[in-house]
Amino acid sequence: MNKGKIVSIHSFRGGTGKSNTTANLAAQAALAGKRVGVVDTDIQSPGIHVLFGLDETKMGKTINDFLHGKATIREIGFPIGENTGGAEGRAKLAGKNLWLFPSSIRGREISQIIKEGVDFNRLNEGLQTTISEFDLDYLFIDTHPGLNEETLLSIATSDILLIILRPDNQDLQGTSVTIDIARSLDVPNLMLMVNKALPKYDFAQIKTDIEEKFHASVAGVLPLTFDLADNASNDLFSLRYPDHEWSKALRGVAEAILAVK
Amino acid sequence: MSQDIQNYLKKTSLFKSLSDDMLNALAQNTTTRKLAPGDVLMRKGEIADSLFIINEGWVKIVTEDKKGDELIINKCGPGEIIGEMALLDSGPRSATVIAIENSEALELKQEAFQDLLDKNPNVSLSIIRSYSNRLRFSTKYIERAIDWSQKIAEGDYSFIDQTQQISKNAETDDDKATQLLSAFFTMVRRVKEREDGLKQQLEQLTFEIDQSRRKQEFEEITSTEFYAKLKEQAKNLRDKRAQQ
Numbered sequence: 001m002n003k004g005k006i007v008s009i010h011s012f013r014g015g016t017g018k019s020n021t022t023a024n025l026a027a028q029a030a031l032a033g034k035r036v037g038v039v040d041t042d043i044q045s046p047g048i049h050v051l052f053g054l055d056e057t058k059m060g061k062t063i064n065d066f067l068h069g070k071a072t073i074r075e076i077g078f079p080i081g082e083n084t085g086g087a088e089g090r091a092k093l094a095g096k097n098l099w100l101f102p103s104s105i106r107g108r109e110i111s112q113i114i115k116e117g118v119d120f121n122r123l124n125e126g127l128q129t130t131i132s133e134f135d136l137d138y139l140f141i142d143t144h145p146g147l148n149e150e151t152l153l154s155i156a157t158s159d160i161l162l163i164i165l166r167p168d169n170q171d172l173q174g175t176s177v178t179i180d181i182a183r184s185l186d187v188p189n190l191m192l193m194v195n196k197a198l199p200k201y202d203f204a205q206i207k208t209d210i211e212e213k214f215h216a217s218v219a220g221v222l223p224l225t226f227d228l229a230d231n232a233s234n235d236l237f238s239l240r241y242p243d244h245e246w247s248k249a250l251r252g253v254a255e256a257i258l259a260v261k
Numbered sequence: 262m263s264q265d266i267q268n269y270l271k272k273t274s275l276f277k278s279l280s281d282d283m284l285n286a287l288a289q290n291t292t293t294r295k296l297a298p299g300d301v302l303m304r305k306g307e308i309a310d311s312l313f314i315i316n317e318g319w320v321k322i323v324t325e326d327k328k329g330d331e332l333i334i335n336k337c338g339p340g341e342i343i344g345e346m347a348l349l350d351s352g353p354r355s356a357t358v359i360a361i362e363n364s365e366a367l368e369l370k371q372e373a374f375q376d377l378l379d380k381n382p383n384v385s386l387s388i389i390r391s392y393s394n395r396l397r398f399s400t401k402y403i404e405r406a407i408d409w410s411q412k413i414a415e416g417d418y419s420f421i422d423q424t425q426q427i428s429k430n431a432e433t434d435d436d437k438a439t440q441l442l443s444a445f446f447t448m449v450r451r452v453k454e455r456e457d458g459l460k461q462q463l464e465q466l467t468f469e470i471d472q473s474r475r476k477q478e479f480e481e482i483t484s485t486e487f488y489a490k491l492k493e494q495a496k497n498l499r500d501k502r503a504q505q
Contacts, residue, residue, distance in 0.1 A: 120490075120491055120494040120495065120498075121494060124498060147482055149487055152482070152487075152488065152491060153491065156491050156492075156494070156495035156498075157495070157498065167468075169468060169469050169470070172468050172469075172470055173470055173471060173474065173475065176470050176475045177475055177478045177479050177482070180475070180479045181479065181482060181483070184479075184483060184492065185491070185492060185495045186495060186496060186499050188499070209467075209468055210468065213468060213470065
């Protein structure tokens with residue numbers, strides 16, 4: 001049974017707020033009562049695990065260990081709902097069904113993966129096992145910027161691909177290629193999210209323009225906000241400040257994802 | 262000397278109703294203060310114990326804005342009286358007064374001023390009259406400011422053109438109200454300019470995609486063996502999922 005959906009979050013360039021968005025979307029889905037997993041693809045840089053209040057020392061085994069047969073998937077999933085920590089926003093996730101799956105992509109391990117041929121089928125199998133073992137409704141994957149092979153694998157296996165872009169020409173250019181790739185790989189559900197839009201722009205116009213350019217749905221246009229930058233990576237912004245414009249728009253994107261049949 | 266001062270006092274609006282005897286007594290009680298440009302006549306916050314009648318030259322009445330920059334509230338010249346407010350309400354100096362050029366001011370001490378008011382109801386009356394005028398003027402502009410604020414909230418800036426005229430006419434009235442008005446209109450104009458500017462930027466936000474570069478980058482990625490295999494595997498997966 002293919003119950004759970006794989007949701008890949010991607011952006012062509014870095015700095016779009018991708019990890020932050022992924023963590024908040026996953027948290028919103030969990031808050032809505034869904035069983036949710038998040039694959040953190042980079043524990044080297046301060047990424048998703050920081051938003052969920054984890055540091056590297058708390059994380060033992062990674063997806064890579066699972067792919068190499070060195071660990072069971074049960075050993076890897078870190079239950080956020082049981083470890084919300086002190087942060088005000090995260091505390092709302094207490095008792096919710098949300099797991100973080102760290103994966104390690106240190107240089108040596110990447111070359112190992114390529115050498116040992118961790119291919120599409122093995123990755124997909126790993127993700128499907130993760131979904132069935134934890135009985136997940138959604139498995140979010142925070143992919144790497146750009147279109148390297150690992151990212152292409154992740155896009156290819158997705159049920160839903162959410163591309164995050166800023167409203168500028170460079171991001172649009174890169175997004176256009178990602179969209180073409182996603183269509184070439186028959187990703188069934190493709191949606192866009194515009195982040196870091198300056199409040200002086202007409203958000204409705206941005207949405208219409210980009211939808212026309214790409215013939216793809218823009219699930220939300222989120223404002224650039226210093227409040228979010230202030231919050232840094234310490235908490236889940238949309239849970240801590242639910243009435244903020246950014247949080248409202250993010251919930252709209254989460255609803256669009258949850259509405260996919 | 263005292264006669265000169267007496268004649269001079271007789272020309273001021275506040276003391277013109279006084280008898281020669283009174284003027285003479287008043288003149289006896291004044292001392293002359295000579296000021297070079299930049300000299301401070303009084304400082305904001307100080308305890309006040311005298312008023313000044315500008316005899317010669319011009320002074321500026323200043324306060325500080327939030328950043329600590331000097332803000333000129335008003336300028337006063339010959340015949341004008343400053344500092345009487347603090348003597349009437351026993352408050353500290355409400356502003357600082359600095360000479361703009363070589364000036365001369367007549368200083369009248371509190372006791373002499375008080376004595377004058379006690380003996381001459383006319384002086385008290387004329388002070389009350391001048392305050393009534395200022396109050397009436399201020400009230401009028403507060404009413405207008407409320408009206409204008411409502412218009413701004415509705416996005417109606419059409420009143421701006423009328424206002425310049427009003428502030429020009431107001432020169433003889435309370436200068437502080439004029440000052441407030443002028444600051445108010447500067448603010449409205451800037452808000453309007455910013456709003457217009459933003460509207461312009463909205464129009465400027467257009468997106469361009471280089472289609473040939475898009476095609477080229479797509480081909481670079483999809484022309485590899487890795488991609489051909491991935492596409493086939495992905496297709497199989499989708500077919501398999503569709504059957505389930």
